[in-house]
Amino acid sequence: MRIYSTLLLILTISLKGAAQQYLKPDFDAEEYYEVCLVNNIISGFEQPSIPPPAEFQMIYKSSPSPLDNVWSYWKSNKRPVGMIVIRGTSGKGESWLENFYAAMIPATGQLDFIDGKKFNYQLADRPDAAVHVGWTLGFSYMKDSLDLLIKAEMAAGINEFIVTGHSQGGAIAYILATWLKRAYPGLTVKVYCSAAPKPGNTGFAYDFEFLFRGGWAFNIVNELDWVPEVPFSIQTMQDFNKVNPFANLRGVIKKQKVPVRWALKKYYNDLAKSSEKAQRKFQKRLGKTIGKFIIKADPNATLPVFATSHQYARTGQPVVLKATEEYNSKYLDENGKKIFVHHSIVAYMDLLKYWYLKK
Numbered sequence: 001m002r003i004y005s006t007l008l009l010i011l012t013i014s015l016k017g018a019a020q021q022y023l024k025p026d027f028d029a030e031e032y033y034e035v036c037l038v039n040n041i042i043s044g045f046e047q048p049s050i051p052p053p054a055e056f057q058m059i060y061k062s063s064p065s066p067l068d069n070v071w072s073y074w075k076s077n078k079r080p081v082g083m084i085v086i087r088g089t090s091g092k093g094e095s096w097l098e099n100f101y102a103a104m105i106p107a108t109g110q111l112d113f114i115d116g117k118k119f120n121y122q123l124a125d126r127p128d129a130a131v132h133v134g135w136t137l138g139f140s141y142m143k144d145s146l147d148l149l150i151k152a153e154m155a156a157g158i159n160e161f162i163v164t165g166h167s168q169g170g171a172i173a174y175i176l177a178t179w180l181k182r183a184y185p186g187l188t189v190k191v192y193c194s195a196a197p198k199p200g201n202t203g204f205a206y207d208f209e210f211l212f213r214g215g216w217a218f219n220i221v222n223e224l225d226w227v228p229e230v231p232f233s234i235q236t237m238q239d240f241n242k243v244n245p246f247a248n249l250r251g252v253i254k255k256q257k258v259p260v261r262w263a264l265k266k267y268y269n270d271l272a273k274s275s276e277k278a279q280r281k282f283q284k285r286l287g288k289t290i291g292k293f294i295i296k297a298d299p300n301a302t303l304p305v306f307a308t309s310h311q312y313a314r315t316g317q318p319v320v321l322k323a324t325e326e327y328n329s330k331y332l333d334e335n336g337k338k339i340f341v342h343h344s345i346v347a348y349m350d351l352l353k354y355w356y357l358k359k
Helices: 002-018 029-042 093-100 133-140 143-155 168-183 202-211 249-254 258-297 325-330 345-357
Strands: 056-061 071-076 082-086 104-106 108-112 118-122 130-132 160-166 188-194 217-222 317-321
Touching: 029 056, 029 082, 029 160, 029 188, 029 345, 071 143, 082 143, 082 168, 093 133, 093 168, 093 258, 104 108, 104 133, 108 133, 118 133, 118 168, 130 133, 130 202, 133 168, 133 258, 143 168, 160 168, 168 188, 168 202, 217 345, 317 345, 325 345
Parallel strands: 082 160, 160 188, 188 217, 217 317
Antiparallel strands: 056 071, 071 082, 104 130, 108 118
């Protein structure tokens, strides 16, 4: 009997060890601090005042893609955890074109390339979900090499990953994270989107936030940084859920008496048509027009079918870094010419230290 009890105890301890989870939910300021140190190195604009990472070492760095995207892979020296890091906007024109290629495409679909390659993707379950075409295209160049890395790491026993990026890298991190979670549902994935712009519409935001519910995905913003406020967002009547008070507004207007009906119809048409016209104009300029320049950067790319939405929404659990009096005096820009002064990793780390780490 004693032998069986001993065996049961050993088995229980072994199972607990095998099931141990190293990444924990909820915002971890020390973990995000390390993420900032890593993002500084991969940024291409490395600040010498920022120390090197203490826990993570770089294992791999990709070659630049046609739109100058770069991703790198880092491993912890303390726990079996990997970190996938997406570089932000570089100084090259192709990288900026990717940001301005800001029409939306459905969050489930296919991107075609002239050389016969196809990128099939599912980034949300909701049929109304839509995402930024430029950053989705940027991710498509990384997908195959990321796939190989994840499979190799899983075979080596690594099943927990941090996904991060600063600025444009943070925007692509949203897309990478939701692809990773869907392609490998058994993985533990924690997301730190730092200073990231908005990646898609409300449908995508709802889907993403449900997928990472329970404190597994964070949108860290400096309240004075303008980058998390872009791209421009336009909401039309079609951007609401199907059941809404505007769905049958035309029918309600028809039932009114003539003077009221004419007035309400005019107001409704003015409001509805102006937003729909703006949405079409943004789609044309930031889709088809910019898309022609994208094709020059990558002749294999083709123009996709765009979604009829331009309603960009903030995504992920927000962690707002509020400016302090000391911060404002340090980052004072009276002329308004330093447009990225509040967007730098240094600025984010200063606020993180003040509010969370007291360093």
